[in-house]
Amino acid sequence: MAQAQDIGIGLMGVGVVGSGVATALHEKAGRIEAHVGAPVRLKRVLVRDATKVRPSLPRDVHVTSNADDLLTDRGIAIVVEAMGGEQPAFDYIQRALHTGKHVVTANKEVLAKHGPELFAHAAEHGVSLRFEASVGGGIPIIGPLLSDLLANDLTAVHAIINGTTNYMLTRMAHEGLDYADVLRQAQHLGYAEADPTNDVDGIDAAYKLAILASLAFQTTVRDSDVFREGIRKVTAADFRYAAELGYAIKLLAIGKRVNGSVEARVHPAMVPLARPLAKVDDVLNAVELEGDLVGWAMFEGPGAGSLPTTSAVMGDILRIAEAVASGGRVPAAPRIDRVLPVQPMADLRTKYYLRLRAFDRPGVMARVTKVLGDLQVSLAGVIQKETIHADGVAEIVVTTHAAREADVQEAVRLLGKLDVVREVANLIRVEDTE
Amino acid sequence: MAQAQDIGIGLMGVGVVGSGVATALHEKAGRIEAHVGAPVRLKRVLVRDATKVRPSLPRDVHVTSNADDLLTDRGIAIVVEAMGGEQPAFDYIQRALHTGKHVVTANKEVLAKHGPELFAHAAEHGVSLRFEASVGGGIPIIGPLLSDLLANDLTAVHAIINGTTNYMLTRMAHEGLDYADVLRQAQHLGYAEADPTNDVDGIDAAYKLAILASLAFQTTVRDSDVFREGIRKVTAADFRYAAELGYAIKLLAIGKRVNGSVEARVHPAMVPLARPLAKVDDVLNAVELEGDLVGWAMFEGPGAGSLPTTSAVMGDILRIAEAVASGGRVPAAPRIDRVLPVQPMADLRTKYYLRLRAFDRPGVMARVTKVLGDLQVSLAGVIQKETIHADGVAEIVVTTHAAREADVQEAVRLLGKLDVVREVANLIRVEDTE
Numbered sequence: 001m002a003q004a005q006d007i008g009i010g011l012m013g014v015g016v017v018g019s020g021v022a023t024a025l026h027e028k029a030g031r032i033e034a035h036v037g038a039p040v041r042l043k044r045v046l047v048r049d050a051t052k053v054r055p056s057l058p059r060d061v062h063v064t065s066n067a068d069d070l071l072t073d074r075g076i077a078i079v080v081e082a083m084g085g086e087q088p089a090f091d092y093i094q095r096a097l098h099t100g101k102h103v104v105t106a107n108k109e110v111l112a113k114h115g116p117e118l119f120a121h122a123a124e125h126g127v128s129l130r131f132e133a134s135v136g137g138g139i140p141i142i143g144p145l146l147s148d149l150l151a152n153d154l155t156a157v158h159a160i161i162n163g164t165t166n167y168m169l170t171r172m173a174h175e176g177l178d179y180a181d182v183l184r185q186a187q188h189l190g191y192a193e194a195d196p197t198n199d200v201d202g203i204d205a206a207y208k209l210a211i212l213a214s215l216a217f218q219t220t221v222r223d224s225d226v227f228r229e230g231i232r233k234v235t236a237a238d239f240r241y242a243a244e245l246g247y248a249i250k251l252l253a254i255g256k257r258v259n260g261s262v263e264a265r266v267h268p269a270m271v272p273l274a275r276p277l278a279k280v281d282d283v284l285n286a287v288e289l290e291g292d293l294v295g296w297a298m299f300e301g302p303g304a305g306s307l308p309t310t311s312a313v314m315g316d317i318l319r320i321a322e323a324v325a326s327g328g329r330v331p332a333a334p335r336i337d338r339v340l341p342v343q344p345m346a347d348l349r350t351k352y353y354l355r356l357r358a359f360d361r362p363g364v365m366a367r368v369t370k371v372l373g374d375l376q377v378s379l380a381g382v383i384q385k386e387t388i389h390a391d392g393v394a395e396i397v398v399t400t401h402a403a404r405e406a407d408v409q410e411a412v413r414l415l416g417k418l419d420v421v422r423e424v425a426n427l428i429r430v431e432d433t434e
Numbered sequence: 435m436a437q438a439q440d441i442g443i444g445l446m447g448v449g450v451v452g453s454g455v456a457t458a459l460h461e462k463a464g465r466i467e468a469h470v471g472a473p474v475r476l477k478r479v480l481v482r483d484a485t486k487v488r489p490s491l492p493r494d495v496h497v498t499s500n501a502d503d504l505l506t507d508r509g510i511a512i513v514v515e516a517m518g519g520e521q522p523a524f525d526y527i528q529r530a531l532h533t534g535k536h537v538v539t540a541n542k543e544v545l546a547k548h549g550p551e552l553f554a555h556a557a558e559h560g561v562s563l564r565f566e567a568s569v570g571g572g573i574p575i576i577g578p579l580l581s582d583l584l585a586n587d588l589t590a591v592h593a594i595i596n597g598t599t600n601y602m603l604t605r606m607a608h609e610g611l612d613y614a615d616v617l618r619q620a621q622h623l624g625y626a627e628a629d630p631t632n633d634v635d636g637i638d639a640a641y642k643l644a645i646l647a648s649l650a651f652q653t654t655v656r657d658s659d660v661f662r663e664g665i666r667k668v669t670a671a672d673f674r675y676a677a678e679l680g681y682a683i684k685l686l687a688i689g690k691r692v693n694g695s696v697e698a699r700v701h702p703a704m705v706p707l708a709r710p711l712a713k714v715d716d717v718l719n720a721v722e723l724e725g726d727l728v729g730w731a732m733f734e735g736p737g738a739g740s741l742p743t744t745s746a747v748m749g750d751i752l753r754i755a756e757a758v759a760s761g762g763r764v765p766a767a768p769r770i771d772r773v774l775p776v777q778p779m780a781d782l783r784t785k786y787y788l789r790l791r792a793f794d795r796p797g798v799m800a801r802v803t804k805v806l807g808d809l810q811v812s813l814a815g816v817i818q819k820e821t822i823h824a825d826g827v828a829e830i831v832v833t834t835h836a837a838r839e840a841d842v843q844e845a846v847r848l849l850g851k852l853d854v855v856r857e858v859a860n861l862i863r864v865e866d867t868e
Contacts, residue, residue, distance in 0.1 A: 022586060024727065035584070036771075132582060138728035140574070140582035148566060148574035148582070150469070151458060151748030276734055279713040293458065293745035297735035301728065311727035314585030328763035333747055335469075348659035 007321045010070035010101075012046040012092060013083035017106050017133070020081055020310030021317075026058050030316075036318065038325040046083075057327050071095050078320055080313060081105040089428045094239045097129065098123045101329060106133035106309055106314040112207035112223040115214055115336075122333035128323075129333045130316035135208045135355055136161060136285045138308025139301040143315070145215055145289060146334055153292030154216040157255040158431065161208040162285035164192045164199035165251040169268075170281045175253050177231060191283060200231035202266040205253045206210065213255035216289065219340040221264050227345040229267035233426055239357060241397045242270055242428075243381060245353070248278035252431060261343040270353055270412070270430040301413050326349055338369045347407035351380065351430035352396040354408075356415060357422040364420045368396065371414045375407040393422050399430065440473050444535075445515035446480040446526060450591035451540050451567065453490055455751075456673055460492050460746075469864065472759040475554060480517075505529050507514060509824065512754055515539040524548055529799030531555045536764060538750040540743055544655040546641035549648055549770075554832070556767035562757075563767045564750035569642045570719045572742030573735040577749070579649055579723060582769055586725025588650040591689040592865065595642040597717035597737045598626045598633035599685040600663050603702075604715045607673045610842045613666060624764045625717060627841035633794065636700040639687045647689035647698050650723065653774040655692060655698050661779040663701035667860055672789060673815060675831045676704055676862075679787070682712035686865060695777040702865040703789055780840035785814065785864035788832045788842075788851060789857040791835035798854045807842040807849045825855050833864065 006162025009025065011018055019135070025032070025042045031037045038096040042061050050065040059065065071092070072078060079096040083089045090110045096103050097118065105111070105132050107239070111118070111134050122129035132142045144186070158164050168182040168191075177185075183200070186192035200202050213221040220224060231251050247270035256263040271278040276298050280286040290296045302308055324332040358364045365382070372379060385396040410429070416424050443459060459466070459476045476495050481488070484499040487719055491497065503512055505526070513530040514536060517523045524544045530537050531552065539545070545568050546554070563699045579588070594600050602616040602625075611619075620626035632638050640660040647655040665685050676683050681704035690697040703711040710732050714720040718855070719737025724730045726825045736742055757764040776800035792798045799816070806813060815830040834842070842861070850858050 028585065031587075032585075034771075139731045140578035143582040144574035144578055147743065147753065148577040148749045149572075150752045151462065151466075152745055153465075197618035255784070274715075276713070276718070281708075284710070289747065293454075293741045293748065295572045295736050295739070295742055297733065299731065299733055305729070307727045308729055311583065311586055311725065314583045314727065318584045320579065323763070326763045329757070329760045337468075387796075405482075 001187040006041045006075070007036065007078065008041055008043040008073070008076040008080045008254060010044045010046070010073065010076040011042060011318065012067070012070065012079065012081045014045055014047055015084070016081065016306045017309045018315065019067065019084035021082060021313050022057055022077045023110040024310050031113065032178055032318065033250040036321045038321070040317065040321050043076055045075060046070055067092050071099055073123055076101060076102060076348065077103045077324055078317060080269070080317065081107055082313070084109070086110055086113060093118060095133050097125055100125055100127055102128040102320045104130050104313055104320070106131065106313055108134040108204070108211060110209040112210035115211060116220045119336055120334040126279040128320045128330040128332065130320065133212055133309045133312035136287060136301070137303045137305060138311035139285060139287070139298050139299050139303060140226055140267065141287045143216065144297070145212070146297065148195060149291055149294060149297070150291060154289055154291045155257050156290040157209070157212045157216050157253070157287065159178055159209065159212060159287040160250055160277060160280050161253050161285050161303060162199055162202070162205045162251060163288065164286055167191050167283045168282065168283070169231060169234070169249055169251060172234065172236060174341050176236050176239070177238050179234060199234055200311070202251065205251060205266045209253035209255055209264060209266055212253070212287065213262060214336060215334050216255060217324055218336055220336055221262060221342060225264055225342040227265040227267070227303070231268050234268050234428070237395065238426055238428060239354070240363050241355065244383065245270070245399065246273050247271060248273055249428065250277065253318060256281045258343065259342070261341045262426070263343050263348065265345065270423065270429050270432065272432050310387055348405040349402050350405070351398045351402055351432060352408050352432055353428045354400070354412070355425045356396045357393045357397070357425050358396050359392055359420050359422060360394045361420055365396070367418055367420055368398065368415060371418070372398070372400070372411050373412045377407055378404040439460065441476045441512065441758055442471065442475055442477040442507070442510040443751065444478045444480070444507065444510040444513045445476060445502065446513065446515045447563065448479055448488065448491070449516065449518070450740045451743045451747065452516035453518050454596045454740040455747050458744050458748050462464065466752065470757070470759050472756045474480050474751065474755050475595070477510055478507060486545070495623060497666070499686045500686055501526050505533055509849055510535060511758055512536045512538060514751065515541055516747070518543070520544055520547060527552060528555060531559055531561055532845070534559055534561055535607055536562040538564050538747055538754065540565065540747055541813070542568040542638070542641040542645060549645060551656045553770055554766040557569065560752045564754065564765065566750050567743045567746035570721060570733065571647055571739055572707070572736045573719060573721070573737060574577035574734050575721045576730070578733065580647060580648070582726060583723060583725055586727045587781050588723055589691050590724040590779060591643070591646045591650050591721065592711055593643065593646060593687040593721040594684055594714050595687050595719050595721065595737060596633055596636070596639045597719055598630070598684060600714065600719070601717045603665060603668070603683055603685060606668065606670060610670050611671070612670050613668060624823060634666055636662040636685065638702045639685060643687035643689055643698060643700055644689070646721065647696060648770060649768050650689060651691050651696050651772065652770055653696060653772040654770055655696060655776060659698055659724060661699040661701070661774040665702050668702050670861070672860055674790065675787070679833065680707050681705060681864065682707055683862065684711065688865065691774070692735060692777065697777050697782065699725070699779065699782070702862050703833040704718045704862055704866065705801070706866050742770055752841035768772070782839040783836050785836050785866060786834045787862045787864055789835070789859045790830045790832070791827045791859050792830050793826055793854050793856060794828045795854055799830070801854055805852070806832070806834070806845050809845045811837040811841055811845050
């Protein structure tokens with residue numbers, strides 16, 4: 001057999017992910033060549049400062065701060081984008097696809113904002129675009145969704161795809177701590193950043209949900225289409241009531257096909273304790289997919305970190321490389337061939353948990369019930385504790401049957417105006433299909 | 435574009451799985467053609483009795499009881515084997531591969547007994563052999579293992595891959611029932627067969643483990659290489675102690691690469707309650723894979739049933755069909771290119787839980803401890819309940835640090851001979867790496 005031609009890799013970014021990929025390509029070179037049937041070689045690396053010494057990179061790798069060096073190198077078949085952020089990553093990915101290079105990326109933001117557009121570019125140029133690492137770190141999710149579950153009509157995605165908030169909610173549930181305390185804990189442990197906005201407000205989860213929902217339902221769902229509510233308002237009290245009602249509280253990313261449209265929302269949700277998703281704790285991630293044949297399947301694991309993310313990127317590289325080496329068809333970019341509207345949040349129908357702080361006066365419950373009833377929000381249960389706080393305020397928890405979001409929001413507004421109600425302390429959606 | 439040529443399917447067996455596949459091919463024909471780029475058509479079906487009327491099959495399908503009708507039909511590109519059992523399925527699969535047909539099968543027994551041999555045949559004839567449905571029903575497991583996690587050196591498989599026994603153990607754990615009671619329950623619900631041997635003695639799980647271990651470690655592990663111990667000896671008492679010690683009891687299928695050899699064993703195991711596998715309840719299946727990059731990932735879902743299994747078979751059919759339609763390389767059969775010995779069970783090193791029934795006499799513990807100590811089995815903890823049964827017998831539970839299986843078995847033999855020991859009631863391995 002003649003010497004097989006090298007498959008050249010151009011790597012953009014050598015941060016946490018990029019350096020893991022560079023190391024894996026180097027250390028596993030023999031194994032990779034045996035599998036692919038040709039050497040897969042890191043040729044050029046794009047960095048901000050090309051003068052900096054990088055002892056982790058093999059000597060024969062050309063380090064540059066000019067993206068054109070990679071994009072115009074005809075010896076590079078696959079560009080691995082590991083820079084993160086929308087720009088210039090989006091621009092580079094586009095240019096790589098246009099010059100006929102396959103692209104592997106871990107970039108959830110670019111995918112969430114421009115995924116379907118990039119898939120079309122890739123298809124047009126007959127190249128591959130893969131991004132397993134963009135959701136759930138090393139957990140295989142995109143692969144199973146697009147390949148193993150291909151025969152299914154997927155109907156729902158329920159996911160815990162932000163490790164930081166799952167860690168925080170787990171600590172709140174198990175230790176009775178409040179939001180501010182667990183945030184400090186998470187920051188101390190390095191799980192949360194100094195500015196935790198991206199995680200606690202659900203921005204990161206919304207990126208990932210946009211990707212999952214687009215693929216699962218083959219329609220364009222952008223991050224801006226996703227309803228977002230973070231975990232800042234969840235308190236220790238909510239966890240106590242949730243446990244009493246048989247629920248865990250999780251920051252869920254939910255995508256559903258409902259009557260020709262798509263639901264896409266990220267918010268704290270009550271999940272029945274017996275459901276596998278409710279048992280996914282600490283920094284773990286899990287994605288549950290529902291389909292007409294499979295019923296459901298769930299994929300769980302650590303959702304971040306250099307090595308797990310490297311596992312996903314390398315898997316994508318190998319899939320492309322083996323097709324290139326064999327002269328076969330490379331894995332096609334996903335097809336987005338439906339146009340389904342994203343349902344306005346006001347039209348959502350789900351169950352709700354409402355926690356009120358009300359003055360302990362006769363007739364309070366009757367007035368609360370009337371507000372809800374007038375708006376067709378039907379009660380499933382009520383918890384009213386005998387404990388009354390020093391200020392004469394008692395806590396009332398109401399759970400509802402499935403109701404319309406707009407009606408429930410109107411009820412919350414009206415309840416807040418009642419003189420007997422001190423405050424509507426929290427409203428949490430209950431993900432428990434009747 | 436010219437009319438693309440049909441991709442013909444020959445289906446062997448129209449039982450629970452086969453009829454699901456026939457229905458899905460029919461009902462999803464339009465969607466499948468759009469994806470694959472060519473119609474995928476069921477051409478011939480092999481049944482035992484070709485005279486029986488089968489209203490579920492489309493009219494233009496040729497029904498036969500002669501396998502040669504399928505195997506010699508050059509219009510059939512993919513043979514789907516859904517008969518089950520070793521023979522004649524093994525023979526038919528071999529012949530199909532030899533005549534250049536791709537094969538999709540759900541047959542765990544054939545794969546466990548002849549997998550590596552069949553992979554070699556497939557490679558030799560340049561055809562595909564896929565079997566996602568053989569483990570875990572519709573849960574994507576084989577696909578992620580062979581494709582998405584390809585860059586990993588996989589080091590361990592821990593799996594709950596028998597729904598019947600997981601249901602039984604869950605009921606025992608939650609309701610304090612004994613083996614005989616839950617078996618009756620499971621039989622009543624149709625989860626266990628009249629003769630439950632295949633499930634409760636771990637035979638079914640051993641088939642699946644042989645497949646997973648062969649793929650994960652790229653070496654031949656046959657079902658006969660797998661150590662098997664079923665769940666018949668587990669009692670309500672064991673569950674009480676397990677809970678006290680912080681463990682669940684699961685029938686685990688365990689494969690590991692240890693020092694150049696492979697562990698392959700199916701037995702009841704104590705699993706730390708916080709570990710995701712410990713939370714997989716009822717008839718659910720789950721497979722946890724460990725690798726050098728990914729750390730671990732777990733795949734969970736309903737592990738059986740007509741539609742889930744159909745999902746897996748259809749996924750395999752579609753993967754092959756899209757490669758055939760595009761003239762590309764079909765997915766290659768797995769490579770088994772290592773020769774690793776399977777470690778004799780006597781050499782296993784793990785932790786143990788030992789439950790003894792001993793007479794309540796002074797010096798009992800000293801004598802039990804001496805037997806263990808003489809064999810280098812070091813104690814991690816002891817539970818000795820004050821409750822003494824009417825017959826003067828008390829229960830003693832001992833947990834050990836990691837010890838050698840042969841030594842522990844010898845200790846069990848010697849303990850059983852002590853005059854102060856009435857019986858060594860159970861020995862359960864603890865899967866809790868220090």
